[in-house]
Amino acid sequence: MSPAVPPCSSQPEESPKRTAILGAGALLFMREGYDGTSMDAVAKEAGVSKATVYAHFTGKDSLFAAIVGERCAAIAAEAEAMAAQAASADDALREMGRVWMRFLLQPESLAIHRTVIAACTRFPDLATAFYEAGPERGRRWLAGHLAEEQRAGRLRGGVDPFLAADHMMGLLRGETYLRCILGGPTPDAAAIGAVVDRAVAAFLRAYGPPGA
Amino acid sequence: MSPAVPPCSSQPEESPKRTAILGAGALLFMREGYDGTSMDAVAKEAGVSKATVYAHFTGKDSLFAAIVGERCAAIAAEAEAMAAQAASADDALREMGRVWMRFLLQPESLAIHRTVIAACTRFPDLATAFYEAGPERGRRWLAGHLAEEQRAGRLRGGVDPFLAADHMMGLLRGETYLRCILGGPTPDAAAIGAVVDRAVAAFLRAYGPPGA
DNA sequence: GTCTATATACAGATAGAC
C-alpha cells in the first residue's frame, strides 16, 4: 500500500532529539510517575520544545508506552548479561542470587516497578509486557538452570523446576523487596549478601539432594 | 492555652458527612490512585459540596493521609480476625496460608498496595506506617506462632522465627502476588489452595523437624 | 457547617511561521 521505504536509511528511531526525549521521559516517568510527569517537563528536560515532542509521539500515553517498551528490552538484555555473569561462578546459586538481588533492588529497577504497578489499571498491556520481559523471563531462565542442576544430581529430582524457581525467587525477595518497593533504604552489598545466603540455605534444605 | 474542651461531646470524627467523605475518598483513591482522584469527584461521590470537603480536611494530601491511616487500622483489625480464624484450625500452617493469601489477593488489598507503592516517594511516612501495620505486623504475628511450633517440636529449633516467617511469606507470595499486583487475574480459591499447598510443603522441608 | 460561584494555575494538545 505505502511506497517502497528507503532501504535502511535514517529511521525515526535514530533521531538525536527523539533519543533525548526518550531519555528525559524515562528519567521523569520513573522519578515522578505517570501523572507526576508533564509534557512540559519532558520537553524542558530534553532541551526541545513541546511541539517537537508531539511531532515524535502522538501523545503522552504513546510516549509512556514507548519508554516502558524500551525498558522491557533493556531489562531482557540485562538479564542475559546477569545470566552469563552468574552461571559461570563456582558457588552458582549464591552468586546468582546476589547478582539478581542487586539488580532488583537498585533504584532504577524499583522505580520502573513502581511506575508500572501504579499504571497497570490504565495500561494493562504494558503491565503484561513488563511481567513477561522481567520476572517471567527470569523465572524461565532460572528454571532451565535448576533443571540442569537436577540432572547433575545437585538438586533433588521429581519436582517442577518452574515451581522451584518460583520458590527460590520468593525466598530471595521476601520482606526486603517489599520494604524497598515501599521506599525504604536500599540495603548495601553486605546486607544483600546475608539475605541471599539465608535464602539459598533454606532453598537447599527444601530442594537440595535428599541425602544432604 | 485553649479553653476547656467539652467532655467527650460531638467530635469531628463522628460527623456523618465526614464519614461519607472518607468513604468516597477511600473508594476513589484505591480505584483511581492519588493523581487520578480529584476533589470534585470525592465531593460528588460523597454527595456534598467541595467546600465541605475543605471544611473537614485542609487539602487533598490531608484527606489522603487520613484515609490511608484509617486503612492501616482496618488492616490491623483484619489481621487479628485472620489470626483467630487460622490459629484454631487443625492443619494450621496450610489454613493460615490460605486465609492470608485470600486476604492479600482480594482486589481491595491489591488496590491499597498499588496506591501506597505509587505514592511512597511523595508520602514516605504513610508508606512506613502502612508497612508497619500490614506486612511487618503480620510477620511478627507469624513469627510468634512459629516460635510456639518450634517449642512444641513441630518445627526444627535453632533458627530465627522471624527469618522463618519471612521465608514462609516469600514462598506464599511468589509469582502469584507479583502477577496480581501488576493487574493480572485474581486466582480463585482452588488455585490459591494449590499455591499454598506447594509453598507449605517446601517450607516444611526447609523448616520442619529434622527427622521428617 | 454547608452551599454556589469563582480565582488561579497548569495540564495536554495544536496552529502556524520558518
Place this chain on the structure above:
DNA sequence: GTCTATCTGTATATAGAC
C-alpha cells in the same frame, strides 16, 4: 522537524452568602 504562542479543559483551593 522545530519553534513560539495559544486554545481548551480541568485541577486545587477559596470567597462570601446562609
